[in-house]
Amino acid sequence: MTAKVSFDEVEVGTELPAREFPVTRATLVQYAGASGDFNPIHWNEKFAREVGLPDVIAHGMFTMAEAARVVTDWAGDPGAVVEYGVRFTKPVVVPNDDQGALIQVTGKVAAKLDDRRVRVDLTAMSDGQKVLGMSRAVVQLA
Amino acid sequence: MALDQSFVGRTYPPTAPYEVGREKIREFAEAIGDANPVFTDTEAAKALGYPDVIAPPTFVFAITFKAAGQVVADPQLGLDYSRVVHGDQKFAYSRPVRAGDRLTVTSTIEAVKSLAGNDIVDIRGEVHDEAGEHVVTAWTKLVARAAEEA
Numbered sequence: 001m002t003a004k005v006s007f008d009e010v011e012v013g014t015e016l017p018a019r020e021f022p023v024t025r026a027t028l029v030q031y032a033g034a035s036g037d038f039n040p041i042h043w044n045e046k047f048a049r050e051v052g053l054p055d056v057i058a059h060g061m062f063t064m065a066e067a068a069r070v071v072t073d074w075a076g077d078p079g080a081v082v083e084y085g086v087r088f089t090k091p092v093v094v095p096n097d098d099q100g101a102l103i104q105v106t107g108k109v110a111a112k113l114d115d116r117r118v119r120v121d122l123t124a125m126s127d128g129q130k131v132l133g134m135s136r137a138v139v140q141l142a
Numbered sequence: 143m144a145l146d147q148s149f150v151g152r153t154y155p156p157t158a159p160y161e162v163g164r165e166k167i168r169e170f171a172e173a174i175g176d177a178n179p180v181f182t183d184t185e186a187a188k189a190l191g192y193p194d195v196i197a198p199p200t201f202v203f204a205i206t207f208k209a210a211g212q213v214v215a216d217p218q219l220g221l222d223y224s225r226v227v228h229g230d231q232k233f234a235y236s237r238p239v240r241a242g243d244r245l246t247v248t249s250t251i252e253a254v255k256s257l258a259g260n261d262i263v264d265i266r267g268e269v270h271d272e273a274g275e276h277v278v279t280a281w282t283k284l285v286a287r288a289a290e291e292a
Binding site for chain 2: 002030031034036060061062066069072077081083086
């Protein structure tokens with residue numbers, strides 16, 4: 001592991017570059033194929049509504065994967081992530097149009113840990129709602 | 143219907159090895175829109191000290207969730223899978239998953255709860271490589287929503 005960020009140069013409160021990730025129905029179909037999660041709530045509007053959802057929703061694991069990119073792009077080495085956990089608090093609703101939805105992710109260093117590791121707390125929002133809670137990654141820095 | 147507490151601590155047999163392919167990692171990285179070359183270019187991965195391309199952190203979920211399926215589908219547990227949603231997910235990595243890995247998953251039920259009519263199951267999946275070395279542990283919380291909920 002060779003993170004490009006030095007532990008010594010990071011302080012509690014350091015903000016990671018924020019990112020926005022668009023997600024459309026096409027994105028969800030592609031993710032379903034790549035991940036093997038073919039639950040129809042992620043591509044079939046009729047089915048989604050029948051189980052009480054407002055519309056098709058993104059895979060929680062898709063949102064979790066996008067949020068991780070804020071950390072991996074910052075660290076410079078995706079393998080520097082040694083722990084990563086989230087709570088799925090609200091679904092990302094993906095309308096059937098060209099725009100789809102937007103997942104907005106911010107992150108900051110919340111704690112400096114032993115062994116040149118830091119804890120990064122992430123916030124993921126979509127349509128004004130917090131879609132991930134307790135979203136935290138522990139990263140091994142250089 | 144409250145789930146049977148006697149399932150807490152139950153461990154299921156290890157899964158058959160899943161062989162991680164370079165093209166599967168590429169497909170996954172493209173699906174999440176992540177162009178980091180460490181996922182697709184062996185030389186870029188080697189430059190970071192890895193023997194082959196590595197997978198994005200959440201890639202392994204596909205393997206651990208499939209393994210958790212043997213818990214979810216256990217008729218004795220009686221979880222209503224049609225009402226299951228994903229509550230929490232956590233990973234702890236000893237190293238990243240990489241192309242060429244042959245991974246087995248051993249699933250254990252860590253907790254079974256019923257709260258406000260929701261059935262909640264916590265499953266821990268321990269992922270090991272062919273040499274028996276630990277690669278990653280995945281904790282998955284599944285919530286079967288109460289049937290009367292809209």
